[in-house]
Amino acid sequence: MNVVVVGGGVIGLSVAWRLSSEHEVTLVDPRPAGGASWVAGGMLAPVTEAWPGEEDLLELGSASLASWPGFAADLGLDLDTRGTIVAAADGADAGQLDTLAEFLAGRGREVERLSGRELRRVEPSLGPNVRSGLIVPGDLAVDNRELLRLLSSRAHEAGVEFIGEAAASVTSGVVELASSTLRCDLAVIAAGAWSGALHPALAGAVRPVKGEILRLRARQNALPPPTHTVRAMVESRAVYLVPRAGDELVVGATQYEAGFDEEVTAGGVRDLLNLAERVVPGVVEYTLTECAAGLRAGSRDNLPLIGSLGPGVVVAAGHHRNGLLLAPITAEAVRAMAAGREEPLVKVADPARLTGGTA
């Protein structure tokens, strides 16, 4: 079958790569391997990102997490299995951790509750402000940029054709570009926050949610970065610190809802630096190597949209903070749809719930 994938972030690349063994695949993106996937922290963290009311997302994420070791092995990508620490800076933050711990325990998840002192024994980079926390052994992390590089080269090797243009609209079997038209048996809309403009059913169903990240590198004589992924609550604000190879550290992520704005703001950088310092004081001695912003694709219920929009059109967008985590299960689900099967695990992500219609 002839498939056109619109969007070359982690979702579009994963779909194109996974479909390329059985189909003729074309990927359309003016800047593939960019966007929100490039700016991500790289946490594969369904458990520590979980929250009461988002049980479906926890189950979907857990199912995708289970696919990650195989997905990474096929790519030749290293997974960071050192686990995640969730840290709380003050009393109200500790209360939030109680809520999270109870929710996870109630769903049978393994969680270890520690005092600030106990946490610092496990993760000495944490500062004296940290009062308490959780250790979550199962969550993974991945170098998002290495992931994008590998997905791109695997897709190229598998014969995916890349067209460096933006799509203007997608209808049954037709993808309109600025200056040409692509005809196909199946079109897959995987354009993240930009998906809403491509198909009438998606208008208003996907919105841009801006996130800023910093990339830091420990300097000579500075304290080493954390050995775990650290998610923290500081005065009710969330910050994460994800260690990378080469003494690097990714700090994120702000969340703003202000339309298609991809600029890094002074206030965003200030907030991330101040929050990160409260959790891991040693970061002030690090080199600031990059500030970047990206647009996640938010949906109204924080679940993605994965499913048919009608004959010959599938959507795989709206992954919000979970694009990397959900890439394997999303690609698998689209592969099943292309073969005329349904993937029951992604039933909760059926776009009909948000687009007001059934396919």
Place this chain on the structure above:
Amino acid sequence: MNVVVVGGGVIGLSVAWRLSSEHEVTLVDPRPAGGASWVAGGMLAPVTEAWPGEEDLLELGSASLASWPGFAADLGLDLDTRGTIVAAADGADAGQLDTLAEFLAGRGREVERLSGRELRRVEPSLGPNVRSGLIVPGDLAVDNRELLRLLSSRAHEAGVEFIGEAAASVTSGVVELASSTLRCDLAVIAAGAWSGALHPALAGAVRPVKGEILRLRARQNALPPPTHTVRAMVESRAVYLVPRAGDELVVGATQYEAGFDEEVTAGGVRDLLNLAERVVPGVVEYTLTECAAGLRAGSRDNLPLIGSLGPGVVVAAGHHRNGLLLAPITAEAVRAMAAGREEPLVKVADPARLTGGTA
């Protein structure tokens, strides 16, 4: 005469350009138009940078400031004549302004003392924290990067030969590069913080002083940048905000003495953002377009070293925070020396005071 200028920052470029009308000039620098000059804020501010005990520097700076309009006109460069505001955030900072105001008044300088409310009437971008300040009408500002571009092209047009290598040493009439030797009638050491390694008399006389700056741009719907250059004291820490064309704003500058370290630190950026926000709260809504670090060339008495180091060798380095300001007078003094004359205004900058010998 055959002249080799070592160093292509604002001093080296100005010297090369000004000497090129009378001499054959070669400029040696692996990255001309870079370094501390590229990272500068662009204030030409002898008065607001003045401090008791640095009377010689105030007089030297004032003499060079008087040359700036002609220098800029020759280059075709715009000068920002909107003047400088010096603002104080708290009581102790206001005390520092009293010291500065008294010092300047005692030297016959025009200074206007204003309350916070009066200052905000003149400069509405200032935040409610600002308690009091000075208005200094005479100080100028310049776009340092435009200055470097113009100096480079004027020097090229005037026939200056550029060699993109680093110099290893300078002795009488000889400049050693990595792979070749340049012979000349006069060698001018204008390599800023790196000058100390080029000639034995300069060892220990010039040291690197790191400075970090941010470049910001006012976004749509954000408050506009200040219309004056703003220097401020916030809890005894100095910060400056220099407006540029196109709603840009340069914020600087930290000072660290940590050797030849040109990396931007998380702590430096955090400090600049927090200080700038205290003075001009609107900056948090600005785009952060660049973080950069450079190495100024410090000397023990904060005065530059301009003068002979022996037959055929002149130094023009150690300008610390005043490289842009002092470029015209430095170039004029080196031109005089090349003609066998002395420039009495730069007598206070004679390197003999620091190198322990006379030329």
